[in-house]
Amino acid sequence: LPTFNSHAIESQLHHIEGLSEHFLYFNDDVMLGNEVTPGDFFLSSGLTKFFPSPALVPLGEKTAGDPPVAAAGKNNRRLIEERYGKVLVQKMKHMPHPLRRSVLEEIAERFPEEVSATARNPFRANTDLSLTSSLHHHYGYLTGRSVPGLISCSYINVGNYEHHTVLSRLLASRSHDVFCIGESADAEVPVDEQDRVLRAFLNAYFPVRSRFERD
Structure with a gap:
């Protein structure tokens, strides 16, 4: 600290004292338009939902000219492909993100160098991961803890x-x-x-x- 990098802040949410295992993460431009229930974001079994967007993470390797958001998506894709052999292609919709503290902790343990590098960047950088809005969902899906959902x-x-x-x-x-x-x-x-x-x-x-x- 101080940091002006939302990716860095998001990489440390699991360290918040008293944070629940299941929680919703809102960016400051996301709002609820109607009454919602926990079932809109979580299954009764504890699985989190995620909401894929038709927008795609840009194809190809990361380049120096990539905007930080695109670079983070490509960094996420590299980690998923290296560990699970799956190619991440879809972005997620701009909405509240249902998260599990234990999944964020596990990501930090599995990819310590990449998460630490993200946390150290005071401004967005092309080495960042996008944990809360993307990597958590893809990782959770491939480890059996997240499922696709639908919401208006x-x-x-x-x-x-x-x-x-x-x-x-x-x-x-x-x-x-x-x-x-x-x-x-x-x-x-x-x-x-x-x-x-x-x-x-x-x-x-x-x-x-x-x-x-x-x-």
């Missing part, structure tokens, strides 16, 4: 004008259990306009403060 979800980028109508439909229908809202500094929609649109949507969708929110 949506991804909206407020930097894209076309997605503003998606926000309006989502507000009117409240049809998705989970949604992720992204912003972009270099998008067609100016940043201040993105902020206004997002603030108006959130105030309308969540007019009453949750009892879990801070003042």
Whole structure:
């Protein structure tokens, strides 16, 4: 510490004192759109669910020009292929990630050099792993502790004008259990306009403060 690398932070979640064996991990742009239950994310047997995306991890070997997210996906793929002979191709959807503390601990034990290297990077680097949003799910599946699941979800980028109508439909229908809202500094929609649109949507969708929110 300090670190500005979410991959590094995520690589150490299993060290949190008092953390449950089964827990949900949210990124800060992921929200619940409807009431959900533990069964949406976990089986009664304790298996975690994961939610594959149609988007693919870029093919080929890692290169110096890969964005950190792509590099992390390729690093995950290399570990899985070397240990299990399976080729990881799919990304995971932007949504809450059902995780098991013991699986994260086991990954850290099985791949100590790679996990330690990720933890040491104060900024995202091309040596990172993406543990919570990808590697946990693929590793859990191949070791019999995770299964594919289905849930109603949506991804909206407020930097894209076309997605503003998606926000309006989502507000009117409240049809998705989970949604992720992204912003972009270099998008067609100016940043201040993105902020206004997002603030108006959130105030309308969540007019009453949750009892879990801070003042």
